[in-house]
Amino acid sequence: MRKKRALVALGAIIFILTFVMAFSPLSVAEAKTKYVVAWYADPGAGMNPFLARAHSDYIFIPWMYEPMNIETWDGKLIPWLAKSWEYKAATMEWIFHIDERARWSDGKPVTAEDVKFTFDVAHKYDAVVGNPTKKYVDAITVVDERSVAFKLNETLAAFPSTVGQVLIVPKHRWSNVGDVTKYTNPEPLGSGPFKFKEFKQRTYLALEKNELYWQGPSDIDELVVRVFSNMQAEIQALQKGEVDFIPDLAGVENLLRRLSADKNVNVQMEMTNNTFYVALNYRREPLKNKQLRQALDYAAPKERIVTIALAGYGDLPLMGYFAPVVKKWVNPTVTWEGRKMEEEVRINKANEILDNLGWKKGSDGIRVTSDGTKLEYRIKCMSDPAFIRTAEMVKDNWAKIGVKLTVQVHDRRTLYGGIVFGGKSTKDWDFLLHRSVLRPDPDHIAREYAPEPPQSWYNATAFGWENDEMQTILKKSRREMDETKRIMMIKKFQEMFADELVVIPLAHKHMGYAYRTDRFVNTNEFDVYTSLIPLVNVVGMKLKK
């Protein structure tokens, strides 16, 4: 009997210990304005802005650390820490002027030294951090306390937008960190509207108001980022009022109708430069045949992809790689020819093209080219429902024109790192269902379609595609400082891209965010979705009076 009691007691102690182990000291509440943000990923890397680049945690690091400027989807650059910048063609120097108001949350000013230090560190650890400016910058010099000069080794028109991708850190905090790639930055000090307060891995991140914020302190006293791993729970929490803001509504298009009907919630879904397309491996016969690509394009079920796979949150694509939202650069004339036709008509037309080529359907319904190649291919995609469903739709439609597809699904890393791109890519694919979220500045197209040096990895050369004329135009456009001329070139490129059908665009996908409107009003002056929507959104949130 005594043994039994001892056993029970032992069990109870173990049980209580489990609790104690799990919980650290608790904070006691005060009346504060709290703003709760839902996020689907854990800030895995900690609070290190250099590493954050590689992760989705980028989304809340900018509440603490800010960039020089912010790029909006329509191609504008909003000055942020840097109030202005200019280019000296003679010396190939970009000079950035930092806003005088800008200061760190400990009160010290943000100086040119800090900027220089940040970029020097980023360049030094480029291998891990992957800094976009390193290749072009010869030297960084401090002009005066608030001005910093980047001396380039070649002309690069897109340099200011590239600079905006780096978050600036205070030199006086980071100068003796050592290897920044191994630093988790436990006590962040930044210039942003919020200061770090507490972080519980896989649970939440708490930030508090930076009273000294240079754009004026926020109305929000405390900002809590709750880690969710289930979009459905995220949405229900928003509707219940447990959460105020969902910065990214990716992949839950089906649920948005329900959310839009809620009076207290504002759903902001907007077009971005985000395109679904089918890429082709040009090494496979006879994918080099433009007429075949034409037929495949006609037969693609683009309307259904928009209405079903994207649940209506998408648009039929422009054929020149750019989405209409990038107003400054887009060539709106390169619309899809099939737009006005019924699907049946398009499929007939595609069949006609292939019949004219003399590629007959075999008894199994699969066409065979004149030199005997069977049109039987694999289409690879990531194991994400939207991708799989899209791939299946494409497969069903292409079957109707005698092209047989097998859908093969891989995880992201295997697919892109192991098969398509990457150091040891096997190039063992025929079609690739791909989605690219491109920054508005067209420079990235040059990097992707006309890489310098030509055989570097992670770009369209992985498709086996080559076209001297188009690639020359792209290369020129990178160095063209006259913006009007540059726009002309890019628009010309889009025409050629559409005509050549380098890839088969399927749809432009919308992206968006949602927030509650009952406690706060969004006084945000930018109505266009930006890559830093959380920062911009939160800075513009004012308490409802």
Added chain:
Amino acid sequence: MSSRWLFRRLTSGVMVLFAAMIINFAIPRAMPGDPVDSFTSGVKLTAEARQAIVERFGLDKPLWVQFARYFVNTLKGDFGVSFYYFPKPVLNIMMQALPWTLLIVVSAMIFQVIIGYFLGVAAAWRVGTRFDSIIQTVSITVFSSPIFWVAMVFLYVFGFQLEWFPLGGNYTAGESYPNTFAFLLDVMKHAALPIATLAFSRFAVYQVLMRNTMVGVLREQYIVTAEAKGMGQFRVKHRHAARNAMLPMITFAGVSLTIQIGGSVFIETVFSYPGIGKLIFDSVISRDYPMLQGCFFLFSLLVIIGTIVVDFLYLFLDPRIKY
């Protein structure tokens, strides 16, 4: 308890751990293609970063050197650096997740044992009757239902439809609690559904076990004697018979730790509970191989500790047993 028994117990534990190590060591190296790809899972890497990985894991060295290095690192608790939580070490993240898993698994196990005990005793007492066969049928059906689906149904009904319980997480993130009690209440509220699901889906094993041993015990002479003496039914049932039938159940509780913690992968995934099961799922999604391997090793360790603890408990409970 002889030292020989202890020695045997420990050596077999060590052997299992060693096997887990070998598996962890071999899998990435047995994959076709460049081993570095297995270690980076094809993340885009510059030549320098690639070289760093080759050096870190000694991939250019002969296999036995690699293994020795790996072996020593594992013993030191160094399971490498997580891909996803880079540059944090795997161990760090696992240790934060472990208490939560133990909380729900241990609580659920207590409930399972209690439910299994009472249903098992009841069924054994009326063995062969309609009542018994109904309980058996229900047990088998529940046991054969996929645990994640049971979790989904619980979440759908009690979380989304009735809104009795929160939809996920371990406690309300960033909430300021007036006192510790309120906090514990919040934790219990979040843990309730996962515990209920786990308890519901796995009580059957204990029930069947309890019933079968109890049926055997009830046939024994001393029970008949006790009954003949006119001892109360309750006393015979719970004092005499059940006590002796408990032992197999306790052994099984230890063995089933494997299954239980395994089941937590599903439970925690459905309820977004940030324990080690969810960590495994997240690591599958992000192909965080070091984390996956670390979790596997940790599970192996837990299972071994579990079985050893049960052996001691057994010793404690049954005076007849001497190892």
Added chain:
Amino acid sequence: MPKKKAIIEFCRVYKQRKTAVFGFVVVVVFFLAAVFAPFIAPHSPREGSGIPFDPPSKEHWLGTNDVGVDIFSELVYSARVSLTVGFVAASAVVIIGSLIGLISGFFGGFLDEFLMRITEIVLVLPRLPLMIVMAAYLGPGMWTIIFVYSVVGWATLARQVRSQVLSVKESDFVEASRAIGASNSHIIISHIMPNVWGVIIANAIMEVMFAILVEAGLSFLGLGDPVHKSWGVMLYFAQIQGAFLLGTWWWIFPPGVCIALLSSSFNFIGTALNDLFGLKLGKR
């Protein structure tokens, strides 16, 4: 002649168990559904045939999913994958397990010691995490799941077969056979096997159940083949595509009910067989 008698006797005893009969009927029904899926399913299992998220109606008995695919049709076709994985994986496990058990039990000695040490380790290692680790490396797919299950699942059976073989091997009638001058192969074929196959069959049925559950589980974690859908994959999609929040119970319940029904049927059959064969063996 005696075999026929045994079968009749077996059927008679089996019929007395209602759950076992029920299980048998369910398995047969699912099996037929899988084989004749094209004739049973009213719509395509992949292409949308209605509006998305349509609740059950005359046209779509179990409603439609997020892309308007008829869930009933999807369910019928999915039986193919679930049953295939169940049977193939279970067969692999049974073959490996019984071979190892047989070799280990019959020949004994160092081989036995070695094989049983491995078996012990495989038994103790946490199965699900091990399967997940391997599947994550191998990449999602039906054959991955089959492979992973076979690698991990054989140990229990091996141990049971071994102990059964041991008890038969030590029995007097095997000794008697030896006295006659029978060789090892004669003893294995005509004495050991007939006395062990009861255990193997009862276990094989249970293995099918476990394989179906494991397939469903791994698929639910996203390690299944998302193109050739099984019930587990259906649930995976339902979970990701927000079936809860949209209240589409007709998408969550049916696949789970199918898995539960099928696996518990195998469990009923297995339990019954275990008891029946157990009785026979116990008599000796």
Added chain:
Amino acid sequence: METIYKVEELKKLFPVKRRGIFERTRRYIHAVDEVSFNINKGETFGIVGESGCGKTTLARMLLRLEEPTSGKIFFKGQDITSVDRQELKNLRKKMQMIFQDPYSSLDPRKTIYNLVAEPLKVHKVVQDGTREEKVKETLALVDLPTTEEFLGKVPDELSGGQRQRIGIARALILGAEFIVADEPVSMLDASVKAGITSLMIDLKQRIGLTYVFITHEIGLAYYTCDRIAVMYLGKIVELGNAEEVIRKPLHPYTQLLMEAIPPLQPDEQWGKTITERGELPLFDEPPKGCRFHPRCPAAKDPCSMDEPELKEITQGHHVACLESW
């Protein structure tokens, strides 16, 4: 008299498994310890002793079902301890065994026909066509029915006596000359015992068999055997003509065994008997000196020192006791 079987210094040690961490010394149970005797053609040679004395091990070694640790066994002059597998298989046709337990020595899943025909299948001696005839012939020999119905039965449907007859049939079907019967009737009811025993005696005369008859009932041995060897702890302590050994037991152990059986008629007395003292000890190592001395009422000092050898006292009557002569 022709010697059909000759056993020379046969020895069997069973290692006792005791694996500690540090100790690795091996110890052995001496199941049969240097036993020698001859068996004549056509006789029934009885081996008598309590259970655990090693008689079953000895019997198994006689047919090489157990490998002897050392010693030699000659069957018709051929050393069977060194023959190869094929040769042994051939020898098995000539020497067979009848098992103690008729319930467990028949595979419960086989029909009577298959059980009796199994030796034929193993040795492939009879063509498939004539197999059934041979089976029926043998069944008739052991007084069992030969109907189709009976051939289709399984052992579970038979009585113990019938089963043992099946066992005998299996032993005889290949035409064996030498049969080791390991307590063939000990598991049977008294009423059936007599039937089996007389069948065996009958068969011996009809076919000309040689039996080794193992039993723990010395009375049974008296009725069935021509000569008797009494075993104690792996040793033969007394060996001789059945009549003589039982009427005039020389070894105290034989006398002790005699005590256990009631006389046939109330006024009749068996030979000299003694009363038991103690039980058969469990042992790793046999006691030093005479193995029986701890239990022996007649034990003297030398008994615990010297081990007695088996010596011929009168014609054909051997005994191993320091006190008996």
